[in-house]
Amino acid sequence: MKAPRSPRSPRSPLPPALTRWRPATPYVLDAALAALVLFAVSLQWMFPDEGDDPLSLQGWLLGAATAVPLIWRRRAPCATACAVSLATPAQALYHAPPPDVMYGGMVVLYTMAAQARPWQRRLMLTGWILGVVITMQHQSNQEPFEYAFHLMGLVSAYALGVLTRVQRAYTAELEDRAGRLERERAADTARARAEERARIARDMHDILAHAVSLMVVQAEAGPVVVRKDPDRAEATFDTIASTGREAMAQLRRILGVLKEEAPTGEAGSRLPQPSVTALPELVRQVRQSTGLHAELRTSGTPRPLSSDTEVAAYRVVQEALTNTVKHARASRALVELDWADDHVSLTVTDDGRGPSEGAGGHGLIGIRERAAACGGSAETGGAPDGGFRVVVRLPVAVDREGALG
Numbered sequence: 001m002k003a004p005r006s007p008r009s010p011r012s013p014l015p016p017a018l019t020r021w022r023p024a025t026p027y028v029l030d031a032a033l034a035a036l037v038l039f040a041v042s043l044q045w046m047f048p049d050e051g052d053d054p055l056s057l058q059g060w061l062l063g064a065a066t067a068v069p070l071i072w073r074r075r076a077p078c079a080t081a082c083a084v085s086l087a088t089p090a091q092a093l094y095h096a097p098p099p100d101v102m103y104g105g106m107v108v109l110y111t112m113a114a115q116a117r118p119w120q121r122r123l124m125l126t127g128w129i130l131g132v133v134i135t136m137q138h139q140s141n142q143e144p145f146e147y148a149f150h151l152m153g154l155v156s157a158y159a160l161g162v163l164t165r166v167q168r169a170y171t172a173e174l175e176d177r178a179g180r181l182e183r184e185r186a187a188d189t190a191r192a193r194a195e196e197r198a199r200i201a202r203d204m205h206d207i208l209a210h211a212v213s214l215m216v217v218q219a220e221a222g223p224v225v226v227r228k229d230p231d232r233a234e235a236t237f238d239t240i241a242s243t244g245r246e247a248m249a250q251l252r253r254i255l256g257v258l259k260e261e262a263p264t265g266e267a268g269s270r271l272p273q274p275s276v277t278a279l280p281e282l283v284r285q286v287r288q289s290t291g292l293h294a295e296l297r298t299s300g301t302p303r304p305l306s307s308d309t310e311v312a313a314y315r316v317v318q319e320a321l322t323n324t325v326k327h328a329r330a331s332r333a334l335v336e337l338d339w340a341d342d343h344v345s346l347t348v349t350d351d352g353r354g355p356s357e358g359a360g361g362h363g364l365i366g367i368r369e370r371a372a373a374c375g376g377s378a379e380t381g382g383a384p385d386g387g388f389r390v391v392v393r394l395p396v397a398v399d400r401e402g403a404l405g
Contacts, residue, residue: 030071037103038067062091066104073111081108081116081124085131092135102132102150106157113161114168125158199373202366204251206315206322211247213325214289215240239289275310276302276337276344279317283335286321293332294321300339304397312370313346313394316378319363320348320390328352328388343376343395351387367392 041063065087073080084104105128112121132150219240274282280296287294305313317335324333330352338345364380367390371378376394383389 026074027071030073033073033107034067034070037070037107038064040101040103041067059091059094062087062094066091066102070104070107073108074115077108077111077115078120081112084108085124085127089131089135102153106153109154110157110161110164113158114164121158121161125154128154198369202315202369205363205366206319207247207251211243213322214243214286243285243289273307273311274314274318276305276313278314279335279337282314282318282321286325286333290325292321292325292330294335295333296335296337298337298339300344302339303341303344305344305394306374306397309374309376309394309397312374312376313344313392315370316346316367316390316392317348319367323363324348324350324352324388330387341396343393346392346394347389349383349387349389351385353387364390 042060066084069080069083069087085108088102088105109125109128112124116124129151132154133147136147136150283294283296286292321333321335324330328350330350333348333350336345336347336349338347367380368378371392371394374394376392378393379391381389
């Protein structure tokens with residue numbers, strides 16, 4: 001049984017080497033971003049516009065105050081946003097002209113939109129919009145397009161942060177869903193393996209218990225028959241040998257399934273699974289091999305059964321007769337096969353000593369498990385007239401298909 005493949009996690013658009021390096025060095029990236037913003041702010045100081053007042057050293061220091069805090073933007077986004085929010089209007093009001101582009105403001109708005117809580121990012125966006133409008137009102141010669149330019153820059157940075165946050169949440173949800181699917185598939189695989197082991201254990205128990213029980217009964221009667229009836233003794237030993245060969249053939253088939261091999265050749269070919277049609281031969285074998293007067297009675301019209309139900313019906317009767325031979329000390333056993341429209345009932349009754357503690361414990365558990373696995377039910381206990389009775393009810397194929405929809 002092959003384990004299922006693990007679901008693939010969403011692929012990052014970045015190269016694998018960059019993806020591994022990026023989260024490991026947040027300070028390096030943020031420091032590089034802060035240096036870039038500082039360089040952009042310094043351009044207005046190093047290359048002032050013609051006709052405008054040059055940017056003073058104090059103004060440049062305030063501009064630097066809008067860039068340096070960005071080093072901690074991911075570690076302390078709120079503190080960084082507050083520092084930049086104070087330094088930016090101070091720079092604008094301290095000197096003329098104000099900063100051409102609010103680089104630091106756009107970075108902190110992006111960071112807040114991507115990482116902060118809802119009320120924090122909304123408060124920051126509102127504060128920046130009002131701050132820009134109020135600050136520009138105190139400046140002279142401000143054109144309407146400058147208002148639109150600064151406000152659009154802030155709103156665009158905020159929108160980009162929102163998109164980043166949504167993308168991260170979507171990616172995290174996909175990864176979480178992939179993890180849940182992987183855990184569910186692992187649980188399904190473990191459950192399937194456990195069910196398969198239980199099924200194999202039931203098959204091996206039924207095969208070995210039935211075969212060994214018949215062989216023990218024949219072997220115990222062998223010495224007596226050898227002295228009194230040599231011809232019958234030869235038939236007894238032939239029965240022991242054929243029972244052992246049949247058990248070995250079925251065990252080889254089970255082991256072949258475990259190894260996931262397809263044996264070749266006539267001797268190694270897999271045997272078909274037993275079915276309800278093999279019940280008369282099973283009852284005849286038990287009757288001839290053990291001396292138990294076993295009888296099969298059938299009523300109703302036979303209906304199609306699924307393959308697992310066919311096997312379950314055969315194994316249930318086999319295990320019930322095996323328990324009768326091993327534990328009941330009975331002289332008679334009656335197997336009743338009753339066909340109804342939606343189910344088939346199997347009843348095995350013997351005239352032995354009745355239920356005893358520990359007798360056929362594993363076999364009775366296996367009978368109940370087989371019936372439940374096919375959607376049926378099983379009842380075991382004392383018979384009304386003494387002895388022991390096993391009653392199993394299994395659904396026919398039409399009923400099971402209808403139940404499954």
